[in-house]
Amino acid sequence: MTNLPLRHSAEVAAAKAAGRPIVALESTIITHGMPYPQNLEVARQVEDDLRAAGVTPATIAVMDGTLHIGLEAHQLEALAQAKGVAKLSRADIAACMATGGTGATTVSATMIAAHLAGISVFATGGIGGVHRGAESSFDVSADLLELAQTPVTVVAAGAKAILDVAKTLEVLETQGVPVITVGQDSFPAFWSAESVFKSPLRMDDPVGIAAAHQMRVDLGLPGGQLVANPIPHTDEIPATELAPIIATAQADAEKHGIKGKAVTPYLLQRIYELTQGRSLTANIALVRNNARLAGAIAQALIANARIAGK
Amino acid sequence: MTNLPLRHSAEVAAAKAAGRPIVALESTIITHGMPYPQNLEVARQVEDDLRAAGVTPATIAVMDGTLHIGLEAHQLEALAQAKGVAKLSRADIAACMATGGTGATTVSATMIAAHLAGISVFATGGIGGVHRGAESSFDVSADLLELAQTPVTVVAAGAKAILDVAKTLEVLETQGVPVITVGQDSFPAFWSAESVFKSPLRMDDPVGIAAAHQMRVDLGLPGGQLVANPIPHTDEIPATELAPIIATAQADAEKHGIKGKAVTPYLLQRIYELTQGRSLTANIALVRNNARLAGAIAQALIANARIAGK
Amino acid sequence: MTNLPLRHSAEVAAAKAAGRPIVALESTIITHGMPYPQNLEVARQVEDDLRAAGVTPATIAVMDGTLHIGLEAHQLEALAQAKGVAKLSRADIAACMATGGTGATTVSATMIAAHLAGISVFATGGIGGVHRGAESSFDVSADLLELAQTPVTVVAAGAKAILDVAKTLEVLETQGVPVITVGQDSFPAFWSAESVFKSPLRMDDPVGIAAAHQMRVDLGLPGGQLVANPIPHTDEIPATELAPIIATAQADAEKHGIKGKAVTPYLLQRIYELTQGRSLTANIALVRNNARLAGAIAQALIANARIAGK
Numbered sequence: 001m002t003n004l005p006l007r008h009s010a011e012v013a014a015a016k017a018a019g020r021p022i023v024a025l026e027s028t029i030i031t032h033g034m035p036y037p038q039n040l041e042v043a044r045q046v047e048d049d050l051r052a053a054g055v056t057p058a059t060i061a062v063m064d065g066t067l068h069i070g071l072e073a074h075q076l077e078a079l080a081q082a083k084g085v086a087k088l089s090r091a092d093i094a095a096c097m098a099t100g101g102t103g104a105t106t107v108s109a110t111m112i113a114a115h116l117a118g119i120s121v122f123a124t125g126g127i128g129g130v131h132r133g134a135e136s137s138f139d140v141s142a143d144l145l146e147l148a149q150t151p152v153t154v155v156a157a158g159a160k161a162i163l164d165v166a167k168t169l170e171v172l173e174t175q176g177v178p179v180i181t182v183g184q185d186s187f188p189a190f191w192s193a194e195s196v197f198k199s200p201l202r203m204d205d206p207v208g209i210a211a212a213h214q215m216r217v218d219l220g221l222p223g224g225q226l227v228a229n230p231i232p233h234t235d236e237i238p239a240t241e242l243a244p245i246i247a248t249a250q251a252d253a254e255k256h257g258i259k260g261k262a263v264t265p266y267l268l269q270r271i272y273e274l275t276q277g278r279s280l281t282a283n284i285a286l287v288r289n290n291a292r293l294a295g296a297i298a299q300a301l302i303a304n305a306r307i308a309g310k
Numbered sequence: 311m312t313n314l315p316l317r318h319s320a321e322v323a324a325a326k327a328a329g330r331p332i333v334a335l336e337s338t339i340i341t342h343g344m345p346y347p348q349n350l351e352v353a354r355q356v357e358d359d360l361r362a363a364g365v366t367p368a369t370i371a372v373m374d375g376t377l378h379i380g381l382e383a384h385q386l387e388a389l390a391q392a393k394g395v396a397k398l399s400r401a402d403i404a405a406c407m408a409t410g411g412t413g414a415t416t417v418s419a420t421m422i423a424a425h426l427a428g429i430s431v432f433a434t435g436g437i438g439g440v441h442r443g444a445e446s447s448f449d450v451s452a453d454l455l456e457l458a459q460t461p462v463t464v465v466a467a468g469a470k471a472i473l474d475v476a477k478t479l480e481v482l483e484t485q486g487v488p489v490i491t492v493g494q495d496s497f498p499a500f501w502s503a504e505s506v507f508k509s510p511l512r513m514d515d516p517v518g519i520a521a522a523h524q525m526r527v528d529l530g531l532p533g534g535q536l537v538a539n540p541i542p543h544t545d546e547i548p549a550t551e552l553a554p555i556i557a558t559a560q561a562d563a564e565k566h567g568i569k570g571k572a573v574t575p576y577l578l579q580r581i582y583e584l585t586q587g588r589s590l591t592a593n594i595a596l597v598r599n600n601a602r603l604a605g606a607i608a609q610a611l612i613a614n615a616r617i618a619g620k
Numbered sequence: 621m622t623n624l625p626l627r628h629s630a631e632v633a634a635a636k637a638a639g640r641p642i643v644a645l646e647s648t649i650i651t652h653g654m655p656y657p658q659n660l661e662v663a664r665q666v667e668d669d670l671r672a673a674g675v676t677p678a679t680i681a682v683m684d685g686t687l688h689i690g691l692e693a694h695q696l697e698a699l700a701q702a703k704g705v706a707k708l709s710r711a712d713i714a715a716c717m718a719t720g721g722t723g724a725t726t727v728s729a730t731m732i733a734a735h736l737a738g739i740s741v742f743a744t745g746g747i748g749g750v751h752r753g754a755e756s757s758f759d760v761s762a763d764l765l766e767l768a769q770t771p772v773t774v775v776a777a778g779a780k781a782i783l784d785v786a787k788t789l790e791v792l793e794t795q796g797v798p799v800i801t802v803g804q805d806s807f808p809a810f811w812s813a814e815s816v817f818k819s820p821l822r823m824d825d826p827v828g829i830a831a832a833h834q835m836r837v838d839l840g841l842p843g844g845q846l847v848a849n850p851i852p853h854t855d856e857i858p859a860t861e862l863a864p865i866i867a868t869a870q871a872d873a874e875k876h877g878i879k880g881k882a883v884t885p886y887l888l889q890r891i892y893e894l895t896q897g898r899s900l901t902a903n904i905a906l907v908r909n910n911a912r913l914a915g916a917i918a919q920a921l922i923a924n925a926r927i928a929g930k
């Protein structure tokens with residue numbers, strides 16, 4: 001692995017050397033989630049939130065064939081303005097790197113990169129899941145299988161409510177992925193704090209979540225954990241308000257014949273319009289909220305290891 | 311792994327030290343399969359059957375955060391009387407242990423624990439599988455994927471006939487799991503010896519099954535084997551008799567609006583009532599029958615290794 | 621693993637010792653793909669094509685319990701005439717070997733054997749995939765999951781057009797398998813060069829494909845790559861011509877009540893008849909075309925490693 005084109009930012013390299021807590025961050029939210037310059041502002045905000053809490057951010061991306069674990073300020077700025085950047089998952093990260101390409105990492109590829117770099121905790125907005133209609137399309141996100149095989153704890157506000165959440169929870173159970181909700185009994189619904197689905201597990205304390213992560217490692221289980229962190233109630237769009245909006249967006253998608261990979265971006269744009277931009281405000285709030293919790297888990301992992309004398 | 315809270319019973323520790331054959335047993339049958347004191351009597355009976363054949367039983371459970379490989383007599387009694395015990399699979403065993411909880415192990419978690427403890431053979435009643443209606447619910451047991459990745463030979467009387475057995479066999483094939491039926495060509499149907507489904511493989515001799523287990527290890531294949539052991543004809547409820555009973559139970563479930571995770575317990579209870587308890591008698595008989603075969607396979611594994619000079 | 625009954629042909633052993641390029645070949649095309657003696661002629665032709673390009677062929681098969689990596693001339697001839705040979709995949713290769721049986725290897729088992737023998741590239745006709753109707757049958761080939769877990773680059777002309785290609789591509793994406801098409805943007809359709817499905821990745825140069833293979837290894841990703849190599853236009857049956865023929869074959873299968881595992885052989889036979897044998901001529905052409913590309917990738921892997929100073 002000596003030839004692997006992987007580079008740490010100065011900040012991440014220093015944190016690793018000193019044994020300080022690090023949280024990985026994905027980059028598709030930067031390249032595909034918001035327009036410039038808002039994407040850059042939010043990315044910087046999330047990184048600064050972590051730094052303020054004593055945690056080092058490691059934003060992950062492939063640039064010109066190199067896998068970056070943490071981006072320098074100018075790299076973050078360049079990525080935020082880049083056009084036509086690929087979205088990388090387990091299936092295509094190696095080909096992108098081998099051909100010297102540039103790509104933003106989804107949950108799947110960010111987990112792979114974090115694990116390679118020895119980073120155990122990763123904050124994102126929401127994970128991919130089982131798409132509505134998957135019983136006939138077989139469209140299931142690679143994120144779910146990544147959680148089953150890569151030992152990274154992923155903090156997310158659930159899965160986007162435009163997915164089939166019931167089936168997403170079933171696949172996670174089949175794949176043996178711990179789904180741990182924080183602070184409530186129901187699995188959160190991204191823009192809304194609550195859903196009608198009971199969470200398989202509930203743990204309200206970052207120290208316990210860190211202990212469960214370490215126990216999986218000690219048991220030799222290869223996969224990670226999904227920590228479902230509900231959006232704060234002050235920032236949410238309540239599910240009762242959002243449900244008819246999602247239904248409208250889906251009816252519009254059908255009416256306009258939107259199909260396949262075009263559906264998700266279309267729905268997100270329609271929901272943005274129909275909520276007068278509140279969906280984006282909520283999204284930013286939940287990402288910051290997830291980074292905060294991820295930072296606390298990363299700190300607890302180190303504290304727990306110190307207590308255990310490791 | 312030195313910090314892992316894992317404890318062997320005195321009997322299992324002695325058997326491991328002496329290189330004597332050991333068979334793992336699951337504990338959900340104790341906590342969720344029958345009422346007290348019948349559950350305790352059956353658990354003791356199965357353990358004693360194994361001991362009488364020169365094989366050491368290792369009943370697996372998590373108690374107060376410790377993973378037990380073999381239960382002492384007082385622990386078995388305590389588990390048999392415990393209330394509100396969790397059912398643990400790959401997804402939640404680590405969280406249970408990390409929080410000091412108590413849980414009974416399903417097929418999935420028992421395989422993980424057995425493998426950790428170096429035990430290669432495990433006897434149960436029936437494995438979980440693909441639920442009827444899974445084409446729209448996506449409800450597929452984690453047991454199937456565990457068989458694909460953990461190198462333990464699991465002896466079961468097939469999958470419960472209330473499942474979708476055809477789809478269960480398809481998933482096992484897709485996942486690369488050997489399905490070996492003993493003594494007949496059709497895959498057994500739990501309470502009934504025969505089903506309409508052809509078994510992918512047939513091997514009538516424990517020595518051959520043990521050799522196939524070892525060959526998978528030698529090939530570097532990570533998964534286990536499913537050994538399908540038909541219930542003895544003297545103990546079975548023939549499929550022709552059981553089919554209408556299952557149909558009635560399913561119609562009742564639908565009529566009463568039973569949904570999701572409540573369906574399986576409801577069906578098992580209805581089948582128990584409709585067969586005047588014969589389903590439970592059959593269940594006990596098949597578990598004992600599976601333990602007997604598992605013991606013979608565990609003995610053959612050791613004998614084969616001795617012949618191979620390992 | 622010292623006891624593993626695995627034998628290299630003289631030619632493969634010499635190539636391994638000298639560090640020369642090797643390409644694995646499967647054997648079900650010999651035992652189940654064509655009648656004798658045509659199967660033998662084609663197998664020899666493909667092997668000779670590779671030798672002429674400076675690449676050593678390693679046809680894989682289990683004979684009398686031994687896993688052969690490369691067949692001597694008399695073994696190839698014996699296999700081509702053998703009757704009732706098993707088709708081996710991940711689920712049954714170990715049992716076949718443990719019982720001293722004989723079996724031809726599918727894509728799944730050939731990948732396992734190639735990886736065991738340190739061979740990184742494998743040429744076949746088409747991979748298995750998701751069967752039409754899999755939304756209710758759950759019939760999905762083990763080849764897809766093998767690609768997700770065994771680090772071998774498989775060169776194929778896509779998946780047979782009688783499969784559900786859209787669902788096959790979805791499962792490959794979910795499983796994190798790179799799908800790299802050569803020389804065009806659409807995923808090829810076995811007998812036809814083009815399909816309506818966009819390929820996830822495109823790479824036109826064997827050197828790049830070899831670099832992507834090596835990058836996956838360096839990243840620690842366990843799986844392989846699917847290289848989709850379109851049948852040469854001069855040899856193809858254009859999709860527009862083939863589509864109604866496949867539809868007729870499927871209607872015939874339904875009319876005659878062909879079900880389950882009998883469907884694929886029936887369809888292939890009907891397509892052979894309805895195309896007056898052109899489907900077989902195309903099949904042979906695409907296999908030879910795939911072997912050529914696989915040889916170039918195997919050579920590039922060695923050349924790349926030399927440049928990297930490994």
Ligand SMILES: [Mn+2]
Pocket residue numbers: 139140141793
């Ligand atoms: Mn998808």
Ligand SMILES: [Mn+2]
Pocket residue numbers: 173449450451452
């Ligand atoms: Mn389930």
Ligand SMILES: [Mn+2]
Pocket residue numbers: 483759760761
């Ligand atoms: Mn199949």
